Amino acid sequence: MSEIREVIIKTDKLATDKYQVNMGPQHPSTHGVLRLLVTLEGEKVLNVQPHSGYIHSGIEKMCEAISYPQIIHLTDRMDYLSAHMNNEAVALCVENALQVEVPDRVKYIRTIMDELARLASHQLWWCVFGMDLGALTTFFYGLRDREHILDIFEETCGARMTVSYSTPGGLMFDIHPNFQKRVKDFIKYFRTKLPEYDKLLSGNVILRERTEGIGHLSYKDAIDFGVTGPSGRASGFSCDVRKHNPYSAYPFVKFNEILDHRCDTLARYEVRILEMYESLNIIEQLIDNIPEGDYAVKMKGVLKLPEGEFYQRVETARGEFGVFIVSDGKKNPYRVKFRSPGFSNLFALNNMTKGHKIADLVAIMSTLDLIIPDIDR
Amino acid sequence: MTKEELISYLTGNFPEAEVKSGAQYAEMTVKASDLHETAVQLKDTAELSFDYVFCLTGVDYAENMGIIYHIESVEHRHTIVLKVRTADRLNPVIDTVSDVWITAKYHEREAYDLLGIHFNNHTDLRRLFLEDGWGFPLRKDYVDEIRIVER
């Protein structure tokens, strides 16, 4: 206190200073237990240092002790909003390593599930984005629509979020007899609700003012930081694994990779909204054409991968997800590495928020769509 | 470039490195001392322009530590797996590539945190997830009698 007084006496001016605020681990806008050490000057953000690890659960270490089919249920719990994509990544990786070709039916169902999970994730993101900006009503509208998808999941997979549906060699169950009807009903329903999202939030002048030109992440930075998914695509970084390294039924469908070159928060927002439309298109192309066949290939009781290294990339709702398995020929992997999209996205935050206000920091963090277990693993 | 073209190009231009065709991607193993130079070349050569590191994995091999970089070129859409081994297992040291690819900075921090691999010239080498003095859980000889239950 006395130091400040001295400064005031000396300079005849009001002394101002930088200060640091801990945002998190318990903070409403970090959506989990992430700690951001924010250096502020008044309202202006000077530096953001993410500190993660609060829910580091050592999944990679746990994977080394269990067999390949057992890894599936752990991947559910990393990025719980794209649980099915994570399952699929492991399943595809193991299938590739064993050189098993799954039936087309499996591929179709997996892709439909992927897109449903992506929709559910983007819906939740939309809810939370609205809430972070202070529009609390969006939260309930988004959850209301997400409930329909979760019901589809629950009926077919038996769980709402941690689905554990893709297994090495196929699927856990065949689809439920109601599945196709339910999905079609949902698409019909959601096509009426999605324009409402635009009316309520996207067009809103307050949202536009708050997002336009905020949180600039240039094309070069997006690649340098490895920011993938909708966040990367909003910077013009064409990083859609579905397009560049197609897997499952993605080679069979026509869809656009949503790219935006405005690089700001609004671009990231709109890319996600457009991706929801695109996901609906993909599901519509597939849902009526699910081929007949088995829902799984008969696999051995104990899966042993040949010695070697296997990598599989998939596109989750947050970006590129990778599974890297180092196998020494035993029934459990020697080393498993999950390349999670949130991890890379998080560290671009500092670059994007410099010079903006606290409120912008919240908005930018929200458009990166961070899931903390995905970062910490 | 296709995988085969890439392999032949790499064999021609990196005589020191050992290039082979992996199951999915072209694989290149370099000596630890050449790592940084190779990284710069991989990124700056116009025909290669590997600019997007999408995965960086540290692996504890029994005799030494391995670091595996999965790198893609956004422009040419070809992918390479760059592998390097440290000399020592207990005190593994390797040059950082975080000045070449920014994202490697955080992946290297993770590798340091979980495997204890020390990266030379890294500007911010701190633990990422765990507390200081925790140990390196992804090493094969890591024991934690309280939290790990052997079955």
Added chain:
Amino acid sequence: MKSFIEYIVSIFKGVWTLLVGMKVTAKYFFTPWNNVTQQYPENRDTLVMFDRFRGEVIMPHTENNEHLCTGCGICELNCPNGSIEIISKSIITPEGKKKRIIDQHIYHLGMCTLCNLCVKACPTGAIVMGQKFEHAVWDRALLTKVLNQPGSKIAEGVKE
């Protein structure tokens, strides 16, 4: 002058977007019969879970108190978390042969992640997923369950 007109237009455009948003919320305000909330404990009687819903692992018994579990232990092997423990015992069958049968099928619900691997692996279909989801208890010990009922025996004709 042009910028002045733009200023005025921007005001009206902004207000218009706000009114569009207010129309959406008003629509839901005045149609309360579309509410989506469920009154959960009250609707317990009518609440039906989906038949595949994974609530817990159960072992169905017939009315003769018979189950299908041979005690082979495959579920125990397949469980990633160690939430299943099989305790078997040796008996002597009426024919005078020695035979191992299930004594206790212990299931730790507290450790279970409901991944369905045990059910999928079970060769006789002895365990299935139950739909009960209200698992809250006052004592953690209550989450450890014995799935085979006391005095139950294996049904006739189940292949070993």
Added chain:
Amino acid sequence: MDIYNFTTLTHNIHTGLAQSFAPWLATTIEWVIVGVAYLLFVALFGLFLVYAERKVCAAFQQRLGPMRVGKWGLLQTIADFIKLLMKELIMPRKADWFLYNLAPFIVIIASFLAIAALPFAPGLQSMDFDIGVFYLTAVSSVGVIGILLAGWSSNNKYSLIGAMRSGAQILSYELSVSLSLLTMVVFAGTMQFSAIVEGQRDAWFIFSGHIPAIIAFVVFLIAGTAETNRGPFDLAEAESELVAGFHTEYSGIKFAMFFLAEYINLFIISAVAATVFLGGWMPLHFGNLESFNHVMDFIPPVIWFFGKVLFVIFVIMWFKWTFPRLRVDQILTLEWKYLLPINLVNILLMALVVLTKFHF
């Protein structure tokens, strides 16, 4: 009409007291009665508003809102209030003890001061100043001192940021509130609330003052919402940014005071809007429709007043639950670049309307 007039009732109470007690004692007793009445009213109406807000926002969000305590959750807020009363009062160790404890009282006292000048019905008004509008704008901004103190003394950076935001915001929006009220004062020709209401006997100001009055009404609603720190201007407590802003560190009854004050302020802003623009307790009258006007007269003024207040409150809640929050620089931009110029032009317009007698 006269049966609804409270003047006789209050007058009778006064004369009765004056006859039985010494003058000073009579006055004291009157003070106590008025004080208790206001306290009761504020507490009950505050609780009702909290309940209403929860139900209204639930309806906007396709939910049911509180349903457990009492029929349709009617007793929910009372239960909440009892819970808050019983909660432990926690204070940060390095907080400034005196200011920390003083702040909630300043906030709530400011609200009480403002509520005193409002006419609820003919004769049902404790202080009928001839500068009522001026008094109200003056005391309603005292609350910001409490908010600033709360933020400053809590020894929490979030609180401090919230308090500073609130200071900047309320100081700015005070201008718009006053100027939009001033527009109506120009129109009414008086600052006395009872006279303003009386002036709307034939037509409410929002109808008779047409365009400038409607503009002033909209500006007043926006600025008034900002004055009460409600969404979309709830920067001071912005929960996604500042946890809870200036009252992060308050618990129990002290938190309840901030909470209650927020809802009283909501009531005050709505009541002022209702009084100045929507005719206060005056029934709805249309020029020559004698029979219609007569039917409207049968509805008691108190009901008219509260009906209008609740309508304005509903509108304010409506946009709170629809819009995202503004950023701190935008909130100032909105005031200084949009509302203030509009307001100044609007006053000119109103002056012209009054001079040319181009009104109804």
